[in-house]
Amino acid sequence: MESALTARDRVGVQDFVLLENFTSEAAFIENLRKRFKENLIYTYIGSVLVSVNPYKELEIYSKQHMERYRGVSFYEVSPHLYAIADNSYRSLRMERKDQCILISGESGAGKTEATKKILQYYAVTCPASEQVETVKDRLLQSNPVLEAFGNAKTLRNDNSSRFGKYMDVQFDYKGAPVGGHILNYLLEKSRVVHQNHGERNFHIFYQLLEGAEDELLRRLGLEKNPQQYHYLVKGQCARVSSISDKNDWKIVRKALSVINFTDNEVEDLLSIVASVLHLGNVQFADDEQGNAQVTTENQIKYLARLLGVGGSLLREALTHKTIIAKGEELVSPLNLEQAAYARDALAKAVYGRTFSWLVNKINKSLAYKDAECPGRRSATVLGLLDIYGFEVFQHNSFEQFCINYCNEKLQQLFIELTLKSEQEEYESEGIAWEPVQYFNNKIICDLVEEKFKGIISILDEECLRPGDATDMTFLEKLEETVKNHPHFLTHKLADQKTRKSLDREQFRLLHYAGEVTYSVTGTSYTTVTPLPDIGTMCNSENPIINHCFERSELTDKRRPETAATQFKNSLSKLMEILMSKEPSYIRCIKPNDAKQAARFDEVLIRHQVKYLGLMENLRVRRAGFAYRRKYEIFLQRYKSLCSETWPMWEGRQHDGVAVLVKHLGYKPEEYKMGRSVISFFPNLWLKSIEGNVLDYMKLKSFLQYDTFWFLLSSAITIQSWWRGTQGRRKAAKKKRAVETIRRFIKGFIYRNYPRCSENEYFLDYIRYSFLMNLKRNVPKNVLDKSWPTPPPSLCEVSQLLRQLCMQNMVWSYCKRISPEWKQQLDQKVVASEIFKDKKDNYPQSVPRLFINTRLGTEEINPKVLQILKNETIKYAVPVVKYDRKGYKPRARHLLLTQSTIFVVEEAKIKQRIDYANLTGISVSSLSDSVFVLHVRCEDNKQKGDVVLQSDHVIETLTKIAMSADKVNNVNISQGSIKFTIGQGKEGIIDFTSGSELLIAKAKNGHLAVVSVFSVRGCRAWEGK
């Protein structure tokens, strides 16, 4: 580590932030050159990594190197992309926040290599298991397959990616890579049918011809020689010294099986590759009418077999077009030029769609299947973006327009996430600083993508317009709409001088990275590529083709989106993905155009430094304070360097940091303290503190070694003693438990024997639990008749307890009774003794209270009161008296005094019966309220027995019986009652039940009393 640190310091600065003359581009490039010369290809700008393509193998990617960067802070080792990879991985694990690494730079700058190296780093350093190994293999092996189909040799790069790639690697909670997903962008399909001089078609074509065994080539109808195929000869460089197609073929074949391709799928895929080559060789000649005819029947034969479509259908599709006009299909023949165009369009479509299918297929094999919780998002994601760099060619077409637009968007993202957010962070921390001027390229992004006014919108509008849209009308419309835009120029809008450098069919955009002139002709902007008869392809027997050309396209009446809009939409989705993650940047620089090692082309590099915005990036880093640490983290890491902060700072974090930096000898102008972070200028101090910390830690660990072992063995002794004690306690407890259970079981067996040593524990337990149960469930009032069932041995005790309990409850109840209530109860008891179960309407009287008197003194005639003045009226009640002869009913009052019963009519006392003369009371057993007071006959003053009726018969009779002490003289008769009328004569009352109450003289001269039936039911109910 020591040597790594010194090597890093020896050549230039390892971080541009440390550059003294940081505003000078020359100093910047000089630093790059110095380091590049020494094979130090990586340099930081703060946390952004600048990488220069060495164009030679360097010994810095070994397993030992990977280990050196694992879990180590940025400052401790020399700059490397492994440090970026490790830093992102650590943030992902510790903060569980999704990450992305954005790798940018122009074609050939080393983006794809960097992506591969980062993937290898994860494959080696992340935790593994059998399942993870498969995923790692697939992640790594997807690369050669994608490169075979999506990469090609260009003038700038022998292995140039001709598509944009964003790859997500998913990590589980243990930090192991468990899945992945790839998004692809805009494959350069035009390469399938045409290559510039010195360039090649996609690698797979050459690999197949060079590497495949003869039998396979025979099946595909191919010859080994690439010169035989029109689509492979345009660039005139089928063989490239740096590429071994034969070896690559083997790698691709192996990789295909790793990523789950079956033999059949491989055969289908290669059939499509072969069919593209055959398509390129399809030739046409015109007949007398000038219509194109296929002249290469052999090709059609192979194509029909490989694509699984009918030969004649294919021939028809290549030489005719179908137009739908007013709902009718019109088929018209094509001329030579149109037929060639249709053939090429088919080749591009077949290849392009197969490529997308391939990406999908790879995604399926990489998909993360969370076996434990399917459906839950348990993985965190690290994205790697390897997308085409800024491109400026002699002739720039639609593809360059899209590529450069993409780079504008990425620059926008970079500005948003680094430059702008950095400045905002200073503001929110309250750190004073000078704002840095940087060019915000939003204006160019808007020029391309703004709704209604942007280039893409105008293009869409032009395509939708009825009539034939041409490239020139598009250019005119563009001139009209965006003519005043400072970043847009055309021949017409330019001044005299610039006009010379612009053709009439060109427009120029002033990109943030420089000017690019685009031609609108050649590769058409406005045509929405017409597909030669999708119907033919839908019926293909080749499953891949069948999948790629869906029948729904035929029926979909909507106009397909233009390629530009499709690209714009996919880009905006990509931006969303990237925005949701924490980004890290790798900015790749290409040192020369000749792909040579050790050649440092200053002009080329200056241009890249400019358009990668590296100087601006550096200025922002320097304008602020390049190193920032949260107080907490700073204190934690460096507290050991100051005796006041070691081992623990008790006060505010802010104060602790202030003490620490002062102790370390920082000058006030070298750092700034914000609200929660300390920021400081980069200088040698930082390095020396890091060095100090490391040395100190080494020393500390050495000194602590013995103490550590002593403490460890002490801890083990204490632990073992304590565990022993705990174990013994547990065992004793278990033993006691076993004994208790055994005694209980034995006691249960002997439970019915007299008390003995075998059952005493059980019986005690039973007694205890019965008494405890009784305590909880003892009855609360006299009416509560519940009582827990006692065990046989406690029946007697239980009985005694129950009586005691009842007595207790009765006693406490009686204590609470008032004198009035006692009197009431006495009367009720007497009534019960006389009438209970004997008279039918008794039950109705039970719930009604007996009233002291039913007539107040104000209701009794004053004359009567005067007559009775010496006697107190104890009870008075209205009654009906029945004449002795005619049984006429007469309303009377019945008054009871101390010694006499009075029957009173108004002011007149009609009859007076002394209690002594009352011989008895008769009443029926039915529910009527008629009763007879029998009077002694010898008393001549008396007129005979009295027949009365009271609405409160039970109450009235109870009162009379009690007052006259005749409780035992109440006679309850079943059928009839005889009574004396006077002078020895007798009367009879017949009691019967009926449906209606009736009291009247019957024909036999008796008094008939009919009482109502239902009372019997009431009595029956009371019995229950």
Ligand SMILES: Nc1ncnc2c1ncn2[C@@H]1O[C@H](COP(=O)(O)OP(=O)(O)O)[C@@H](O)[C@H]1O
């Ligand atoms: N770190 C590196 N070490 C050695 N050679 C490299 C490195 N990076 C790039 N190269 C070389 O440069 C070539 C182009 O790199 P590549 O990653 O394909 O560029 P890009 O993807 O940016 O177009 C590679 O084929 C390789 O030969």
Ligand SMILES: [Mg+2]
């Ligand atoms: Mg690449």
